Amino acid sequence: MKMHNFNSGPSILPAEVLEQSAAAIHNFNNLGLSILEIGHRTPWFEEVLHEAQNSVKELMGLSDDYEVLFLHGGATTQFMQVPMNLLDETKTAAYCDNGIWGNKAIKEAKLFGNVNIVSSSKDKNHSYINKNFPIPEDSAYLHYTTNNTVEGTQWHSIPHTDVPLVADMSSDIFCRPMEFNKFSLIYAGAQKNMGAAGVNLVVVKRDILGKINRPIPSIMDYRNHIEAGSLLNTPPVFAIYIAMLTLRWIKKEGGLSEMERRAHERADLFYKTLDNLSYIFTPIVAAEDRSLMNATFSIKNEELEKEFLGECKANGMVGVKGHRSVGGLRVSMYNALPLSSVKAMCELMENFAKKKA
Numbered sequence: 001m002k003m004h005n006f007n008s009g010p011s012i013l014p015a016e017v018l019e020q021s022a023a024a025i026h027n028f029n030n031l032g033l034s035i036l037e038i039g040h041r042t043p044w045f046e047e048v049l050h051e052a053q054n055s056v057k058e059l060m061g062l063s064d065d066y067e068v069l070f071l072h073g074g075a076t077t078q079f080m081q082v083p084m085n086l087l088d089e090t091k092t093a094a095y096c097d098n099g100i101w102g103n104k105a106i107k108e109a110k111l112f113g114n115v116n117i118v119s120s121s122k123d124k125n126h127s128y129i130n131k132n133f134p135i136p137e138d139s140a141y142l143h144y145t146t147n148n149t150v151e152g153t154q155w156h157s158i159p160h161t162d163v164p165l166v167a168d169m170s171s172d173i174f175c176r177p178m179e180f181n182k183f184s185l186i187y188a189g190a191q192k193n194m195g196a197a198g199v200n201l202v203v204v205k206r207d208i209l210g211k212i213n214r215p216i217p218s219i220m221d222y223r224n225h226i227e228a229g230s231l232l233n234t235p236p237v238f239a240i241y242i243a244m245l246t247l248r249w250i251k252k253e254g255g256l257s258e259m260e261r262r263a264h265e266r267a268d269l270f271y272k273t274l275d276n277l278s279y280i281f282t283p284i285v286a287a288e289d290r291s292l293m294n295a296t297f298s299i300k301n302e303e304l305e306k307e308f309l310g311e312c313k314a315n316g317m318v319g320v321k322g323h324r325s326v327g328g329l330r331v332s333m334y335n336a337l338p339l340s341s342v343k344a345m346c347e348l349m350e351n352f353a354k355k356k357a
Contacts, residue, residue, distance in 0.1 A: 004341040007319030008149050008294060008332040009171065010191040017245045024241065035241050040234050048244050049230060055247035056203065059256055060180040067226045069202040070240050075170040075189040078200065079108035082166055082185065085222050087113035087140050088212045094118045094139040094163065099126045099148035100325060101168060113140070126151040128286040139163045141184065147172035150323040152296030152330065153289045158182055164208055172293050173201065174250055175335060176260035184208040190239060193335045195246045198239035250335065259335050263292040266333045266342045270295050273346040277353045284328065298328040305329070308352055315348055
């Protein structure tokens with residue numbers, strides 16, 4: 001049976017990346033060694049790391065003011081590491097609370113300084129993006145989550161502000177071109193659009209660092225990782241290798257413009273189907289804020305939901321159940337998901353609706 005992978009993360013990878021990484025486990029670059037065995041300070045791995053870093057710079061069009069780091073800990077560690085490096089205890093950072101991940105970032109930031117929640121969509125269960133809000137000019141930075149994986153909302157424009165911008169792009173990184181040079185710091189867990197779980201991308205503009213008074217543990221200081229070239233400690237070698245292969249695939253397929261075109265093609269088809277079947281499936285997110293990556297919706301009652309999930313399972317569709325904190329249903333449509341999988345889901349939804357109408 002053909003499987004259709006709608007998991008929200010870890011999520012679908014390009015088939016050729018899976019094939020190449022599987023081969024490298026047995027014999028990396030015909031060295032007679034596995035990618036799991038090579039030293040992280042060898043020229044063999046440094047070539048992998050440098051290609052991954054250069055691909056990020058190329059795809060994002062970054063200026064020479066930026067450093068690209070591949071770190072442990074995932075995006076959740078960055079909830080703490082960002083304010084540890086950027087927020088003095090007497091200063092205030094502006095945060096957007098548009099969902100579970102933004103809320104978690106806010107909680108961590110409060111351990112290091114003051115937090116001003118300048119935007120919140122809590123009043124409507126985070127079913128929209130509150131985009132019109134003032135940002136105090138003396139804010140240390142503005143932090144927001146570009147795509148809310150759990151709630152299914154996405155920012156489709158960059159907030160306009162002169163304060164440094166910090167963004168968690170974990171679930172929509174590399175799905176579209178953006179003015180990445182407007183940001184002072186970007187971070188993203190790899191396991192959605194960029195590779196496998198186990199590594200976190202951090203893109204940081206050097207001039208935002210070194211401005212706080214607190215001592216920072218060596219392993220948490222971005223400056224130390226920059227100086228060591230992402231080799232301050234043993235990095236997640238295999239996860240970086242898969243990220244390198246995935247970035248290579250994105251470039252080969254046409255870059256971020258092509259990823260965006262495909263994202264709209266998948267999302268347009270799915271949301272059109274969802275809206276046409278609103279008599280049984282209920283859209284959750286305001287139309288203008290719908291995510292290209294994670295479509296969330298619900299169904300009339302619990303019994304129908306169980307029956308629909310059973311139909312999904314029987315047809316090889318995995319990852320459709322919503323996040324445990326909100327329930328409902330979710331279809332994740334990351335870069336590597338073929339349009340054929342979305343077509344299969346839409347057909348299943350249409351057939352299910354006909355039977356239950």
